[in-house]
Amino acid sequence: MSAAQQNFAKDALAKAFDLSHRATIAHNISLYEKAYAKGRLQYKNLDAARKRLAVLRHKTTNELDKFLVEFEAHFTARGGKIIWASDANEAITEILNLLRKRQVRTVVKSKSMITEELELNKHLEQEGIEVTETDLGEFIVQIENDKPYHIITPIMHKSKEDVAALFKEKYGLSGEASPQEVTHFVRRLLREKFTNAEVGITGANFLIADIGGIALTENEGNAVMSMSFPRMHIAIAGIDKLIGSIKDLDLIWPLLATHGTGQKITAYNTVITGPRQEYEKDGPSEMFVVLVDNGRTKLLKHKEQRRAVSCIRCGSCLNFCPVYKNIGGHAYGTVYSGPIGAVISPHFLGLQSYHHLSFASSLCGRCTEVCPAHINLHELLLRNRMLSVKKGYSSPFERFTMYALKKVMTKRKLMDMGNAGLKNFALSKTIGRFWGPRRKLPRIQKKSFNKLWKEMRNFPK
Ligand code: SF4
Structure with a gap:
C-alpha cells in the first residue's frame, strides 16, 4: 500500500464520521444545488x-x-x-x-x-x-x-x-x-x-x-x-x-x-x-x-481516459458526488479531488501510488450526468481500475480471489457444489476481507435461485 493510499484510507474514514464537517459541507453544497437548479433554467436545451x-x-x-x-x-x-x-x-x-x-x-x-x-x-x-x-x-x-x-x-x-x-x-x-x-x-x-x-x-x-x-x-x-x-x-x-x-x-x-x-x-x-x-x-x-x-500528455496517450482533458474545471462533478460529499476535498490528498480528480490524478501523479482514487467511487454516474463537457467520468474511473489491475497494482490476494470467483461463477456445476455454510465461510475469507467492517456481507442461501426456479416450474433435476 502506498503512503498516499494509507493516508487516503485514514483521512477518508475520519472525515466520513466527522458530523460537523459533514453538516458544513451539506449546507454549502445545498446552496450550490439551489443556485445550479436556477442557473440551468437559462438553457432551453442544456x-x-x-x-x-x-x-x-x-x-x-x-x-x-x-x-x-x-x-x-x-x-x-x-x-x-x-x-x-x-x-x-x-x-x-x-x-x-x-x-x-x-x-x-x-x-x-x-x-x-x-x-x-x-x-x-x-x-x-x-x-x-x-x-x-x-x-x-x-x-x-x-x-x-x-x-x-x-x-x-x-x-x-x-x-x-x-x-x-x-x-x-x-x-x-x-x-x-x-x-x-x-x-x-x-x-x-x-x-x-x-x-x-x-x-x-x-x-x-x-x-x-x-x-x-x-x-x-x-x-x-x-x-x-x-x-x-x-x-x-x-x-x-x-x-x-x-x-x-x-x-x-x-x-x-x-x-x-x-x-x-x-x-x-x-x-x-x-x-x-x-x-x-x-x-x-x-x-x-x-x-x-x-x-x-x-502529466497531461501522459493522460492523452490513453485512448479512453484522454476525454478527461476536456474538463473545464467547473467543479460540478465534485458537488454532486456522494463520495466527495462525505469525505470532502482534503482526504483525496491531491490538488484535484472528486470524480475528475480521481480520473486525472493517477495519471498526473503516478498510477501505482494513486490508483486507489479510482476505486473510491460508487459508480452511480451522477458526475457524468452533470458534467457540462459530457465527460463519461464514471466509465473513465472503470478504465483506470482496469488499467491498474492490468499493470499488476492489485494485491496478489485480490487477483487470486477474482480468478477463483470467475472460475466458479462461470460454471453452474462448481456453483452448486458444497453447502451454503461452506460457501459463506469461503466468501468471508475472500471477498469479506475487502468488504470492510461497516457493512454486512450478503449471505448465500441454502437454496439458490436456480434451484428455487426449477422447483417452482417442476423442472426435472
Ligand atoms: S463536471 Fe466535468 S467539466 Fe466540471 S470539473 Fe467535473 S469533469 Fe470537469
Whole structure:
C-alpha cells in the first residue's frame, strides 16, 4: 500500500464520521444545488449545449499540437512571451529565473489550480518573495496555511463562524464579524498589495488559439487587478486549456458559470492578448504565458481516459458526488479531488501510488450526468481500475480471489457444489476481507435461485 493510499484510507474514514464537517459541507453544497437548479433554467436545451461543448473540446484535444502552435504565434506577435514547461520543476525554475532577473520581492496572485499543482507559493516564499493570494477564499486558505478544498470554492469546508474566528485570531476582528465585514477588511488590505506588487501571477481559464489570448473568468475582479497593476504579468496554464476560437467563449463561459456557481455568467470576464501596447495607457509592460504539461500528455496517450482533458474545471462533478460529499476535498490528498480528480490524478501523479482514487467511487454516474463537457467520468474511473489491475497494482490476494470467483461463477456445476455454510465461510475469507467492517456481507442461501426456479416450474433435476 502506498503512503498516499494509507493516508487516503485514514483521512477518508475520519472525515466520513466527522458530523460537523459533514453538516458544513451539506449546507454549502445545498446552496450550490439551489443556485445550479436556477442557473440551468437559462438553457432551453442544456443537453444540446453540453454536447456542443464536448465536440468543441474533443476537437481541440485531438489537434492540441496545431492549436498550441497557433496560440504561440498569435500571442508572441503582440509582444507576449511563451515559456514551455514539461513538468512542475521546469515551470518553477523558469518562473524563479524570471523573478530573480528582475529582483522581484512582491507578487500578487489570483486563484489558479495549476499554481497549486506546482506548489508555486512555497517556492516563491523560499526565495524570499512575498506572495499574496487575492481571491478571498484563497486568501483565507493562505493565512491559515491550509490547502484549497475544492477547485471552485476553496473554503467550502468552512462556515462563516469559522472564518470570523480565523480573522479574530489573525487580525483581531470581532469574533462575530459578518461575511461582509470580513470582505471589506480583506478588500482594504488587498488594495495596498495590488498597488505595490511588482508582478501579478494568474492562471488562465482558457488559452484562445485564434487570437493568442488568455481568458479569465472570476467574480471578485481580483484577477484583473492582479494582472493590470503590476509591471509584469505571468499567466500559468496547463496545455489542456486551449480552445480554438474566441467565438467559443460564447458557449463556454455561460456553461462554466452555470455549472460552477449557478450563475448565468460570471461577474468579470476578461480576455488578455499580451502586454501593454504603445497606444495603450495601462497594463503590464511584460507578459509571459507559461504552458505546462505536467502529466497531461501522459493522460492523452490513453485512448479512453484522454476525454478527461476536456474538463473545464467547473467543479460540478465534485458537488454532486456522494463520495466527495462525505469525505470532502482534503482526504483525496491531491490538488484535484472528486470524480475528475480521481480520473486525472493517477495519471498526473503516478498510477501505482494513486490508483486507489479510482476505486473510491460508487459508480452511480451522477458526475457524468452533470458534467457540462459530457465527460463519461464514471466509465473513465472503470478504465483506470482496469488499467491498474492490468499493470499488476492489485494485491496478489485480490487477483487470486477474482480468478477463483470467475472460475466458479462461470460454471453452474462448481456453483452448486458444497453447502451454503461452506460457501459463506469461503466468501468471508475472500471477498469479506475487502468488504470492510461497516457493512454486512450478503449471505448465500441454502437454496439458490436456480434451484428455487426449477422447483417452482417442476423442472426435472
Ligand atoms: S469533469 Fe466535468 S463536471 Fe467535473 S470539473 Fe470537469 S467539466 Fe466540471
